[in-house]
Amino acid sequence: MAHYWQEIGALTLRWVRRLSREKFSMLFTLVQPMLFWLIFFGNLFQRAADVQVTQAPNYISFLAAGVVVMTVLNNGLAGGVDLLFDKENGFLERLMSAPIHRSSVILSRFIFVMTITSLQVLVILGIAFLFGVHPATGLAGVAMILLIGMLFGVGLTAISMAMAFSVKSHGDFFSVLGFLSLPMIFLSSALVPLTAMPGWMSVLAQFNPMTWAIDAVRPLILTGWSDALPHVGMAVVVMLIFDALCLYGGAKAFRRAMG
Template sequence: MMWSQEVLALSRRWLLMVLRERLNLLFSVLQPAVWLVFFAGAMGGAVDARVVGTGDYIAFAVPGVIAFTVVGNGITAAMPLLFDKETGYLDKLLSMPIRRSSLIVSRFVFQVGMNSAQVLVILLVALVLGVRPASGALGVLAILVATGLLTLALTAAAMALACAVPSHGTFFAVTGFASLPLLFMSNAFVPLSAMPGWMEAVARVNPLTYAIEAIRLLVLRGWSSGVPLALGVLVVASALLLAVGAWQFARQTSERIA
């Protein structure tokens, strides 16, 4: 009971930090929908329908825009922890009689909620543009599950990095270098079959590929055997990254306490 109260209290802190900048919150929620309208709308006429497997490139691009959003949010999810560490506030939190796990879990809870809101906005805009998920209303819930797993994986990786690096400058340098290759070496905007062999091999070990595959199947084809397979791989990847993130956070915070 105490642990859940700690998680809720810390989650409320993250929420209050966002609500203080309401204009930033508004643009953060709406920005992915703008990407969908302009990017997918502009690219649709230049993409061969035989390559992507559908004549509706906006429907094809919806999972990629969702993944793009989660990647960006995964990076920003670690920033409060990073600045808490640099300002010394993290040491104050660690000196309190709370479990260290509540610090991490509260960030996951908040980030999954934020990402879910953005995904729903993307799906609503896609609906206005004529995209109807083939899997129906239950498919939307499955899309939120896939998004939540991907959020867990990327947030854990970003928070592990935030604990390990000496300053926010190094953090932004590493994430700025890695974020776009992570996105483009996946099936976000082109299918795996259209990639060079080496890039396809990299994409097949990228967790984004499996989240995007599950969402794309739910949007374009409905319920199929590929959905649980992709979600299963995503669960394993999320568990591994979560284990790494928890280990790194525990190691760094125990050193700070010492």
């Protein structure tokens, strides 16, 4: 067990070091969701969005939940990228030829992605706070938001790693990534509530786990516990099923790639 932690600790430290050496790209990944979605998109649609439809005091407060979950989505889907590069340049081979537990590399990646995502979510909630969005459920609600984000993020990161282990080239990886990300956002309740969507879109959106996560986070921010709890309960169930499926697929892809 001590060996296991030693491996995971050292591997996680490597991810942290890599990130700290890529300050420029770190800044951009951090700032992008806030700048683009929350500040620009949120303010741009402030008057175009109908308060009757969004059922929120203003569009930014409606959008905040969506941006939080979008951040989880993007970080999760990109979570396997570093492993993809490791696979391509042979570093993964070097790691896996050492006498380590087969799961250490993957676990270190989960720990790293979850931690970075949580920090980013906190920053986004902080920025939203500055725009007057005060979570109705307080700090406990924020903790619940982080938990939902992590539950969703685990499955997404597993998908991303499964793809990293399966694709033939990194070109394929990034095409699939680009193809997945925006439709996942548009076919969810991130930007518009389901009730305001064209029928076929709202049907599709109901099959999107992202919708369930957002529908749980949104009342935590906007209304309060009594309204949020049923949604949170449903979201946790949906996320656990989602995670189980993704982890199963991820484990299969990993085993196939590692001989």
